[in-house]
Amino acid sequence: MKNYELVLHRVEADLAAGRLRIGGRLPGERALAEELKISRPSVREAVRVLEAMGIVRTATGSGPEAGAVIVAEPVSPLTALLRLHLATNHLPMGDVVQTRILLESWAAREAAGRPLELDAVADLLDRMDAPGLSPEEFHLLDAEFHVALAGLAGNVLIAAVMESLRSAIHGYVLAAVPNLPDWEATAVGLRGEHRAIIAALAKGDGDAASRLVAAHIQGFYQAAQLSS
Amino acid sequence: MKNYELVLHRVEADLAAGRLRIGGRLPGERALAEELKISRPSVREAVRVLEAMGIVRTATGSGPEAGAVIVAEPVSPLTALLRLHLATNHLPMGDVVQTRILLESWAAREAAGRPLELDAVADLLDRMDAPGLSPEEFHLLDAEFHVALAGLAGNVLIAAVMESLRSAIHGYVLAAVPNLPDWEATAVGLRGEHRAIIAALAKGDGDAASRLVAAHIQGFYQAAQLSS
DNA sequence: TCTACCCGTGTGGTCGGACCACAGGCTAAG
DNA sequence: CTTAGCCTGTGGTCCGACCACACGGGTAGA
Numbered sequence: 001m002k003n004y005e006l007v008l009h010r011v012e013a014d015l016a017a018g019r020l021r022i023g024g025r026l027p028g029e030r031a032l033a034e035e036l037k038i039s040r041p042s043v044r045e046a047v048r049v050l051e052a053m054g055i056v057r058t059a060t061g062s063g064p065e066a067g068a069v070i071v072a073e074p075v076s077p078l079t080a081l082l083r084l085h086l087a088t089n090h091l092p093m094g095d096v097v098q099t100r101i102l103l104e105s106w107a108a109r110e111a112a113g114r115p116l117e118l119d120a121v122a123d124l125l126d127r128m129d130a131p132g133l134s135p136e137e138f139h140l141l142d143a144e145f146h147v148a149l150a151g152l153a154g155n156v157l158i159a160a161v162m163e164s165l166r167s168a169i170h171g172y173v174l175a176a177v178p179n180l181p182d183w184e185a186t187a188v189g190l191r192g193e194h195r196a197i198i199a200a201l202a203k204g205d206g207d208a209a210s211r212l213v214a215a216h217i218q219g220f221y222q223a224a225q226l227s228s
Numbered sequence: 229m230k231n232y233e234l235v236l237h238r239v240e241a242d243l244a245a246g247r248l249r250i251g252g253r254l255p256g257e258r259a260l261a262e263e264l265k266i267s268r269p270s271v272r273e274a275v276r277v278l279e280a281m282g283i284v285r286t287a288t289g290s291g292p293e294a295g296a297v298i299v300a301e302p303v304s305p306l307t308a309l310l311r312l313h314l315a316t317n318h319l320p321m322g323d324v325v326q327t328r329i330l331l332e333s334w335a336a337r338e339a340a341g342r343p344l345e346l347d348a349v350a351d352l353l354d355r356m357d358a359p360g361l362s363p364e365e366f367h368l369l370d371a372e373f374h375v376a377l378a379g380l381a382g383n384v385l386i387a388a389v390m391e392s393l394r395s396a397i398h399g400y401v402l403a404a405v406p407n408l409p410d411w412e413a414t415a416v417g418l419r420g421e422h423r424a425i426i427a428a429l430a431k432g433d434g435d436a437a438s439r440l441v442a443a444h445i446q447g448f449y450q451a452a453q454l455s456s
Numbered sequence: 457t458c459t460a461c462c463c464g465t466g467t468g469g470t471c472g473g474a475c476c477a478c479a480g481g482c483t484a485a486g
Numbered sequence: 487c488t489t490a491g492c493c494t495g496t497g498g499t500c501c502g503a504c505c506a507c508a509c510g511g512g513t514a515g516a
Contacts, residue, residue: 003499004498012315015312016315029467029468038500039499040501041500044269045276049276049277052280053308053312060469060507061466061506061509062465062467062507062510063467063510064509067466067467068467072318074309074319081281081306081309084243084278084281085282085302087244092384098383099383099386102331155323156319157323157324158323231470257496266470266471269469269470288478288479290496291481293479294496
């Protein structure tokens, strides 16, 4: 067993046993090293891994925000993981798009059966109507909209995976915008589809919302020739 | 920008540009340090992160298997990520189970529409019929069965997520076996459900396969009182 | 007495160098 | 030609040092 794994196991056990909680702090690197009879570089490697997994957030200085603070932020690690594996070309973009369709259409169906607060989502759509938005700005708002939709279903895991998928392919999406024959026309179509989706949700029509979401995503990626 | 992030960005760029491929090797830690004008500890932190993300596998010694070899193994990192976030209690077990149901029932429906090679899966089921299997042995075979099913749909991302979900909760599942009123009776029921699922797949009945898978998973976790 | 400044202290961030264990490949001896 | 043993380069680990940073309390001034 490598030395840095000692730290990982120790932290996982402490989390599971409740000795470490969100908002709490890890012992200092020097203290942890002495406690586990290993060197500070080994501790640091473990802390880096925990940071990369979204378990802690490190900061210099002093005070309650400094040091290694326990958080639980799964989105950025998942995003990084997906981006890297996409870069290896062993994760086909088509599979990612298919997964988005599955998760989001499920989320739409599930959300339709719940009491919803759609004002914030509608506000997002209003902001997407602003004239002169660049593709980049439009897609950032679009991402917010899709993440908010996924969140309405109330499953934190699916919402996190959804957001990570969206973030991981953001760069690829922007790079594919020139593939579209007419960006402005595409944007108009997307805006209309968004309105139709929240209208279906507001009516509680899960089947329609689910179908519209699936067609919305599939349509865009086919138009941008990104499904491969 | 922290120094170890230089290495991460460099590796991601090299992967995306095809300068690094699966099976290839990272430059040695000392060479990378000198090239990027940073210290070896900083490089090591980055390599650890890449290892934790399943991008490289490190080994000592010399020869083609030594050093930091590029792989693309997303399952163990995803598993570790899920396990840690489960340990923080900010990822409800119920959400994990719900996600499994979604992914696996989709996979079953999708697989039913494809030409399938079910011999290996049937062989797994035969091995699960062996008398005297411990709950641990049974669940390992069960995991293999579910992973194989998810693989039949042909989406590597969904298959990887499925396997990671299954692995991450494996410990919790085993710990919950005593909650079952009668393990032997439960095992008999699970075996029958497995047979029914592959029968539906063999007939190409996606609806039935999907429904059976969902009921199969939901039923077990409800019996084991693990859905909370 | 109150206020503003400043420096002490502890945090992570980085570095250079050293030594170890390991495994393959090369070389020299048989 | 075979084989045993050394050489070389890999990651694994450690030490000790110094830096940048930010809070917080102590102190000097109003």
